[in-house]
Amino acid sequence: MRTLAALIAGLVIAVGGVVLGVWWAPFAAGIAFGIVEPRARFAVPGGALIGLAGWSLPLAAVQLRFGLGPAARSLAAIMGFGHQTAIPLALTTVTGLLLGLSGAWLGSAARSLVASYAPVDAESTE
Numbered sequence: 001m002r003t004l005a006a007l008i009a010g011l012v013i014a015v016g017g018v019v020l021g022v023w024w025a026p027f028a029a030g031i032a033f034g035i036v037e038p039r040a041r042f043a044v045p046g047g048a049l050i051g052l053a054g055w056s057l058p059l060a061a062v063q064l065r066f067g068l069g070p071a072a073r074s075l076a077a078i079m080g081f082g083h084q085t086a087i088p089l090a091l092t093t094v095t096g097l098l099l100g101l102s103g104a105w106l107g108s109a110a111r112s113l114v115a116s117y118a119p120v121d122a123e124s125t126e
Contacts, residue, residue, distance in 0.1 A: 006036045007046050014054030014100065026054035026096055027103040034107020043108040044101060051100020056093045 010029040017025020030047035037043035062068060072085035081087045 026051035026100040030100040030103025031107040034104035047104020048101040052097040055096025
């Protein structure tokens with residue numbers, strides 16, 4: 001239950017940050033999720049989901065409201081892909097995914113590093 005709540009909070013922070021112009025918000029949300037989630041096998045894919053949703057949900061909202069056709073065609077032409085609009089859109093969502101994934105990996109690695117240096121009381125009976 002705590003993992004789901006942390007995932008939803010990370011999604012809200014990432015999407016809200018990107019909407020407000022903080023493009024790196026999925027990275028920060030991924031770090032926080034990686035620190036909160038003790039299992040790396042859930043933290044890293046969850047962070048990737050946070051990053052993917054953090055950039056694709058605002059992109060989908062802009063598409064529904066204004067349409068991305070002209071901007072995507074211009075960006076594709078600048079990148080040298082002619083008028084293939086799918087390439088810049090795919091690269092945009094992959095960038096968000098990688099931001100969240102790398103943030104969650106960093107948070108999870110930092111958590112395991114700090115946990116490995118925690119003092120251990122060998123004589124404790126508890």
